[in-house]
Amino acid sequence: MGEEISNKQVILSNYVKSSVKESDMSLRTSKIQLKIPRGCDGAVLVKNLYLSCDPYIIQSMKKRNGYIASFMLDSPISGFGVSKVLDSTHTNFKTGELVWGFTGWEEYSLIKDTNILFKVHDKDLPLSYYTGILGMPGMTAYVGFFEFCSPKKGDIMYVSAASGAVGQLVGQFAKTAGCYVVGSAGSKEKVDLLKNKLGFDEAFNYKEEQDYDAVLKRYFPDGIDIYFDNVGGKMLEAVLNNMRLHGRVAVCGMISQYCLEQLEGVHNLLYLFTKRIRMEGYTVSDHYHLYPKFLEMVVPLIKEEKITYVEDIAEGIESAPGALVGLYSGRNVGKQVVVVARE
Known part of the structure; x- marks a missing residue:
């Protein structure tokens, strides 16, 4: 067994009917083993560094919708983020690598479905960019x-x-x-x-x-x-x-x-x-097969300063509920990012 440590999480407390409120979410501290359980093949255990606040998330906070699956009550919210691999039973991802993709709104996540998980190839650019311009x-x-x-x-x-x-x-x-x-x-x-x-x-x-x-x-x-x-x-x-x-x-x-x-x-x-x-x-x-083609175009534009990207940074996982709620009133200026931990 691996080391057991505390894991702060953002939990869905109430299903949303119309507008989302901070009280629809709560913070909880649970425990997690820093080792993937036996028999859990093809999984990745990560430390989350950045979380992405995106407008679509409210759809999963509703009890029923025809768009994407609903979150479970009293369970962590999930979305896109940037993470560091701590343990892996997946052949494509190795310990120590940086990845971006679908993860939990928590400090540490065990990701079993890696269909939307990509390696961070260019470390010269800000890691937070993989929640935005270089991500979804x-x-x-x-x-x-x-x-x-x-x-x-x-x-x-x-x-x-x-x-x-x-x-x-x-x-x-x-x-x-x-x-x-x-x-x-x-x-x-x-x-x-x-x-x-x-x-x-x-x-x-x-x-x-x-x-x-x-x-x-x-x-x-x-x-x-x-x-x-x-x-x-x-x-x-x-x-x-x-x-x-x-x-x-x-x-x-x-x-x-x-x-x-x-x-x-x-x-x-x-x-x-x-x-x-x-x-x-x-x-x-439906279009992630185009990701390599996208990177070929956008990375040179960023490095040559031919394109600009504006971020709105919120510090700490405790700030995540407020940052998400602010999206729907336009409080953010640019891409809303939550910093969970800096590498």
């Missing part, structure tokens, strides 16, 4: 933009939730492809970030706008070729009014709907055929 959000941005938006030089593009983990990358990828890019965000600070640091051509604060259709006509007088949708709802409806012929809509997320008990409808879907719009939803889990 980066892949989500890459797949959504290059595989679903079919970009062409000169395309006019709109990105909602543009300062978030995915949106900030989509906008920068679009600029490298020669697009004109406008983003929306929820504060003056975020709008300034989009225009002055991330290279967006224009940006606006959607919280200051009463009429989404009017603001889109102001920023897109000639219409929109590509919409990268992170919010859904009334914004999606307004965008369809302003799409150009043969426009493309990549549906990445719908954060405006995640905290609603009754989802909002979109009432102008007739534009899909009258304007010949292609609208398609996707999940990144």
